[in-house]
Amino acid sequence: MQGFGILFAGVVSLVTLLAFRPLILSNSQNLDYVWRIIIGVDVQGNVDKAAHNIKFALEQGKYIKKGEIESEYRIVIQKATWKDFIHHFGQWENGKVLLGTSVTWFAHDIAYYGIGLNNAIILEAIGYVKTDDAYQSLFNISIGNIVITLMGTIPGYWFTVFLVDSLGRKYIQLQGFALLTIIFIIIGFGYKEIITKSIPLFIILYSLSQFFQNFGPNATTFIVPGEVFPTRYRSTCHGISAASGKLGL
Numbered sequence: 001m002q003g004f005g006i007l008f009a010g011v012v013s014l015v016t017l018l019a020f021r022p023l024i025l026s027n028s029q030n031l032d033y034v035w036r037i038i039i040g041v042d043v044q045g046n047v048d049k050a051a052h053n054i055k056f057a058l059e060q061g062k063y064i065k066k067g068e069i070e071s072e073y074r075i076v077i078q079k080a081t082w083k084d085f086i087h088h089f090g091q092w093e094n095g096k097v098l099l100g101t102s103v104t105w106f107a108h109d110i111a112y113y114g115i116g117l118n119n120a121i122i123l124e125a126i127g128y129v130k131t132d133d134a135y136q137s138l139f140n141i142s143i144g145n146i147v148i149t150l151m152g153t154i155p156g157y158w159f160t161v162f163l164v165d166s167l168g169r170k171y172i173q174l175q176g177f178a179l180l181t182i183i184f185i186i187i188g189f190g191y192k193e194i195i196t197k198s199i200p201l202f203i204i205l206y207s208l209s210q211f212f213q214n215f216g217p218n219a220t221t222f223i224v225p226g227e228v229f230p231t232r233y234r235s236t237c238h239g240i241s242a243a244s245g246k247l248g249l
Contacts, residue, residue: 003149003157003214010146012041017139024135031134080232088233098237101225102244104173108217109248111180115209119145126195126202148203152210159215169220169227176216183209221245 016037023030089095123144164172187194187205194202225238
């Protein structure tokens with residue numbers, strides 16, 4: 001759902017800008033209301049979800065009498081300890097799996113957030129938002145983000161949804177990394193020539209990078225750590241892998 005979240009963010013930005021257009025054109029200081037509303041819309045949903053989760057946790061079991069529920073079978077799961085964790089992942093055949101999920105998430109996030117957090121700067125660099133008008137500049141950025149999301153992010157996400165079981169996690173992740181490497185090499189070494197001769201080509205390459213991030217490691221780095229570890233370590237290892245990714249951020 002990350003792709004739809006990115007799309008929703010662009011739509012909220014665009015709608016808010018359009019709603020405040022008369023005020024912004026009369027006084028650019030009114031842009032202060034716009035960014036507050038955009039952030040507030042995102043925060044409100046998270047606050048509501050957190051409140052619901054807390055309420056659920058506090059009320060869980062509140063209306064069940066002691067001894068009312070009896071289990072015919074008791075499932076005994078080995079309790080996880082740090083000593084056992086170190087022993088388990090100290091063996092190379094186990095440790096290499098955790099190393100693999102951590103390093104791939106780290107490597108991916110360097111590129112993903114390095115590009116994703118700078119969409120506006122990239123759009124400005126290619127001349128898409130080149131204007132002295134504050135409203136028009138932000139309007140162009142919002143449209144640009146929406147177009148990139150629709151061209152690359154969301155299609156890549158759905159390709160993964162439909163093909164992840166038939167092609168496999170490993171294949172999607174490897175082809176994603178391989179194609180992203182090729183695309184970034186082309187953009188990196190040919191940047192000046194590309195933006196000088198063909199802005200549409202740059203946009204296509206940039207959108208393809210978004211596509212193969214989502215039809216690739218941006219999806220699989222989330223999926224794989226939730227499937228490859230023993231139950232008692234799964235959440236811990238997923239957390240370690242995700243934390244490694246944030247080091248890349």
